Amino acid sequence: MKGWFEWAYRDMLSFFPENVSTFGAQLDGLFSFVYWISVLIFLLTYFLLIAFIIKYRAQPNRKSYHFHGSNIVEFTWTILPTFLFVGIGLFSEDAWTKTKYQMKVPKPDVEVDVMAYQFGWQIRYPGPDGIFGKKDRNQMSKMNLFGLDSNDVNGKDDIIIENAQLHLPINKNVVVNLSTADVLHSFFLPNFRVKQDALPGKWIKVWFNGTKAGKYEIACAELCGSNHYAMRGEIFMYSQQDYDKWLDGKNKTMLELQQKMKAEQEAATAATTSDSTATTQGS
Amino acid sequence: MSGLSLSHEPVSGVAHGKLAMWAFLASEIMFFSGFFGAFIVLRNSNLDVFSASAAELNKWLALVNTIVLIGSSLTMALSILQLQKGNVKLFRLFMGLTILCGLIFLVVKTVEYSGKFHHVLDEHEIMHLRNGVPPNPDALLPGINPSTNVFFAFYFLMTGFHAIHVIAGLIPMVFMFVKSFTKGGYNHPVKVESLGLYWHFVDLVWIFLFPILYLIFPAH
Amino acid sequence: MASTHQHDDAHDHQKDYIKVIMWLLIFTALTVAAALDWIPASWGDYGNKLHIGIGLLIAFAKAAMVVYIFMHIKFDQKFIRLFIGIPLFLFSVMVFAFTALESFY
């Protein structure tokens, strides 16, 4: 009950969650641009509506003005809004091309793969060698969502994070290759003003550039089943040093794991031909 | 109150039934547009599968059906003419022929479908038609069926809905045909005309289905 | 429920119909012939496109005849053409947007 009316006297724009990406400000600016235009139109139309309702309410000995309208007036109020609205459209264009055009995605400083599934996110880093292993759609399965090609050595050291935690450096152009293993999901980073549906069978590039270190949330914004609401992930933004530290830690465990695996494999070579697991997990 | 004339003569000059049929056909065009639009998109992204699968279809049965259906369009048009002229005997004849053609079409279609359902995919076909994915043993229908690949999904979808349209057209035709033998006879030229429009439309759909499903995938 | 629009001369129509059916059969034969393997394989993709182009062109020609003569568009009130024109327009909008699905970016 206490918090109920707090919002009643706050400006709508103040409810945006904190913006921590480079283009976020432009998008928010666009929102408030349209917002203020709307407020103006709202005030104008409501003023007229209310004024007319009061002024022209029924009075016994008044007769309405018999008038069918005028073409000049109609023309004016067709043309003016057209300019205004087309203006909004053209004004929006820049932000749209910048954020979504695949060919305008900036050169990545950091590139990660994100695979959505019912109900979570898997994240893949290229690992110590800095190269992503090849993906083979035919090898996709519940155990191998990315469909890593088991014959590709570059894939052996890829870091796969299964608990939906994304770790990234700030002030770097991050490119996320987004896809999904099953149904549609939508990769939503409220604080970064990023939203993109994930399509099965297609990799879509999503980019952003975070400006502030901290922990933020990843949400799924496309209905994907009963646990849609629970597809929560976390995104940790680090300074470059902290990020390197985190990444080195990951890479080291990957290398160790690889060596251990190799040793085990050599030991068991003669006995059975066991399937070499392409991926290991980390977190 | 029978002196009133509130049920006016058609203002647009086109009889109610016919106008309604045209509106309905506009709707039908959009219905098949949905399929054709989807077909174009998925064909472009699955060219190999589409041409491999089209080769499995039986062109010649389809050709027979094309001719049968075109013929039925002619007899339909003629039966309308005859009824308008009041020549009931010839109306009956042409209507009977139309029904016959419709039935032949359906029989050929059944032969074609059952051929598909009895066709068991071999290794080679599984490679080409299904990208190596083995058919789903739990599929509702045996043999080649909508789950075989996208092409056959379209094949069954489009020819299936077309066949349903044929059946839907045959029902009132049989009714009119039978009615024309009763004592009262049958004398509603506008209804026959509207049905004729529908029947020509069904023919029209086939005119497009024939090339896009059976023909325009060259062998090489 | 009587049609106010009378068809003046029934006999003429009969002739039209026979003419149309002949053309329809000829075009059917043509379209089957065109689908045979006569384009040299060396033409590659252009050969395919030619195949499709011819097939569709013939189909449209046949469709036009059915609509014009059998369906009486030629003889009926002009506004009835809208019932075909508008859907065709919408279809082309649809196909345009759908086929832009993949390209560009």
Next chain:
Amino acid sequence: MSATSAVANNHHDVHSHSHDHHGHDHHELSFIQKYIFSTDHKVIARQFMFSALFFLFVGGFFALLIRWQLAYPGKAIPIIGNLLPATWVTDGVVQASFYTQLLTMHGSVMIFLVIIPLAVGMFGNFCIPLMLGTDDMALPKLNMFSFWLMPPAAMITMGGFWFPDGMAAAGWTSYPPLAVINGPGQTCWLIGVFLIGFSSIMGGVNYITTILNKRTPGMTLFRMPLTVWALFITAMLIVLGTPVLAAALSMQFFDQFLGSSFFIPDNLVTTKKFVGGGQAVLFQHLFWFYSHPAVYIMILTPMGIVSDVLATFARKPLYGYKAMIFALMAIAFLGFIVWGHHMFQSGMNPLLGTTFMLSTIVIAVPSAIKIFNWLGTIWRGNIHFTAASMNALAFIATFIIGGLSGVFMASAPIDIYIHDTYFIVAHIHYVLFGGALFGIFAGIYYWFPKMFGKMLNENMGRKHFYWSFIFFNLTFFPMHILGVGGHMRRIYDPYIYDFLKPFQPMNEFITIAAGLLGFSQLILVVNILWTIKFGKKAPDNPWNANTLEWSAPTPPPHGNFTEDIRVYRGPYEYSMPGAKEDYAPQTKQDIPSEVEGEIVDESMFKAH
């Protein structure tokens, strides 16, 4: 028309319902033929009205369950919690899997079984023949068929109720692959909606034919009231749009039931197996190709109703009659080329995003024309406040807000952030409830006397209006704020997200307002039932309106009119200077006045 003719009509009503005009007029019709399987357009209109109002409560009930869960997740539903089936709730608490069914069925019921049947089914049937001065629809049997397809279709749509997996649960948009891997409830939904679509098309075909063919002498196209114009254009949208939905549903049915892969790409990691090769976005294209025009199917008729009601109660000619018609046409046309604005974030080609953004923003222009013309209509009028006119004014007020929020989303980059948040939910309800439903309420209050022959209780009508309007705004306005805060739609428990935790009080507020809003609707039902039983008898023309339906006896007998109808002027000639009365029925020939009561006398098609 006098009291005697009304008596005669009641008498007439008992007889002759038969539609072939071959004599045998005078046999008694059984109750079933008269009220159940009737081909009389007025009876069908009533059937649409009652069934849709029933479903309004079904859908509203679902909405209240949704609201309960959002305000108090994990708490048992009070009172009825334990009465609900075990597949829905455990210990009175809504389950996550049931929540998705709830929002799906709420959306589907409200759109397919409430708004479209009310706006198109009910008003289309009631208004078109009466306002055109004819006896019935062009194809009365088809008309009956189009109603009687609805109840079974509705049952099938919700048929998943009988299966352990429950009802459809993929949203009213039913996007594959999710919808395809769902259970039999989804199959039922597909079939049900397909049938509803078929019923709509039948209706639309009938309306087009009737309007083109059955106008009474003198009723040129540009003398038709805007309600009829709106219905005409709506019918075209239905006829051209719905079949595309039908195609999309059929394809999804194939995927769902026969295992094909139209919308399923290769190698989906799910329990159901598919060969792949399809494209998921393709369905969205097909779906929105229908469903965007569908939102105009839901709003155009209310717009027409509002125009009629405002002109009548402001006692003024409608401002810019022709401009209003061209605006309707422009909205309908543009409505077919903007569907992509629902798919800005769907991964379709961003270049298309640009195109769709521009076309979408342009569609605001004809809407603006309409708003200004309505304002022009009440300008220098003499506005009488009744339940009908107040609802019409409320339509304008809420549609402005709903439309303006549409402009935000129309800008593709702004939509990035607010897509699939409560901002959209707020938009939906401002245009659908605030717009369409208030317009429909206005129509119900306006035509009820003619439909049932009784005057609705004005007092209750006003209470219903005030309560609805206030609680409507309290319920849905805060949703804009939730949306700006990033609150996703279709989520069962928002509070597992840290950034949504602060919104719990607001959700609670909304829920309480929604409950009161639901309660307010009971006033309408009580009013209708009370009036039918005890209401005051209605005169033939209670509002002194011009259009033809008011020249018919009340309630109109079978065949509608007791004399031949001829039309002499446009529908909005109110307050002509020098005339004795402040209205000029379209059927009255000579009304001496200083102006010539003519708008235009030409028509696109052949006129009389």
